[in-house]
Amino acid sequence: MRTTILITSPDQWTAPGLDLFQFAPIIPGGPEWFTKPVLIALLSSVIVMAVCWAAFAKPKVVPRGWQSLGEYAYVFVRDQIARPSLGKDADRWMGLLLTVFLTVLVWNLMGVVPLVQFPVAAHIAFPAVLAISVYGIKLYLGVRHHGVRGYLRGIVHLPGLPGWAYALYAPMILAEVFLTSLFTHFVRLFANMFAGHIIVAFFSSVGFWFLFERLTPLGAGLGVLGVLMAIVMTAFELLVQFLQAFLFAMLAGMFIASGLHGSH
Incomplete structure (x- = not known):
């Protein structure tokens, strides 16, 4: 697994950049595609499946533990995403929308997990594939129910x-329905996770450099400020991560509804 080096010079601080998003194969000489983001995406899928299994495999009349968490997530997606968009068809699509919401949420939260610290959606290929899948479902439903x-x-x-x-x-x-909507679906998620990762890495790098690498009386204050800002921006990023998962799933519900109802 590749570890990104933020400080490239022993004597000068260098701001983190696009090197944060460049990864070598995890296995030297192995498949080029098997990089850290792919591994995190696979791990995220396992986490989502494990949480759903723990919550819903053996439900009790009085929910406790994982079941309580799972039911809270289910009710949130049903009442805030599925029903407002799909109405009477909401229950039929709850499995997909819950999966989309939880998957994107875990992808995003990986950006603040220690040692992992990379939001999967900051790599544009992952939200693009998910958005294209929803786009394909929308077109299929539209043609199936209404004809071309x-x-x-x-x-x-x-x-x-x-x-x-x-x-x-x-x-x-027509351009909005068939082109713009697809790109805005995944670009919004990608751009927010990309920018958030850069910002948190920037302030973390400032704090590390001026407090540990080059500690001086004048630089200590700047280092402390960097650490405090990294904490604040991490907390803000948590809010953005949840919000972006909600928006992505909400748009997925709206696009599916547009296919079912044959409208924009």
Whole structure:
């Protein structure tokens, strides 16, 4: 497993950069794709499956322990994500939406786990694959339930819009539904996790350098400030990590609903 070196010069502090996101294969001479982010993603999947198994494999009438945690997550996703978007179809899609929410949440939380400290979604390939999967489900549902023509008509049709205006409106709404929505789904998650990881690493590097590598009376204050800011930004990042998991799952629910209902 590759350890990223933030300090590249023995005499000068260097801010962390894109090297934080570059990883060599875990096994020397092994598969190029088997890097730290892949290992963390696999570990995240195991964690999600283990939590769900512990919570729901043998449910009790009075929930305790993992079951209480699992039911809280289930109710949150059902009431805040599934039902507002899918209405009467919410229960049918709870398995997918709960899995998406928990997977993205664990991916994000890996950024603050000691020794791991890398949010999987900060590597754009992972949220992109998840978003493309939801996108494929949306298109499949739209065509299956409405046919190609009916699906496109449901997207483009806007009551009260003059016929001549469709020449402008139709291309824009079709681009939003079939292109922009896909990219915004995963880019929002990726950008937030990428930026958050950089910011926390920056302040951590400042604190480490001025308190341990080059401790001086003048630099000590800056080092303490770096440590305090790293703590504050980590706490803020926890909030962002939960919020981004919620938004990603909420958009997934909205896209699935658009396929079912044949509208934008």
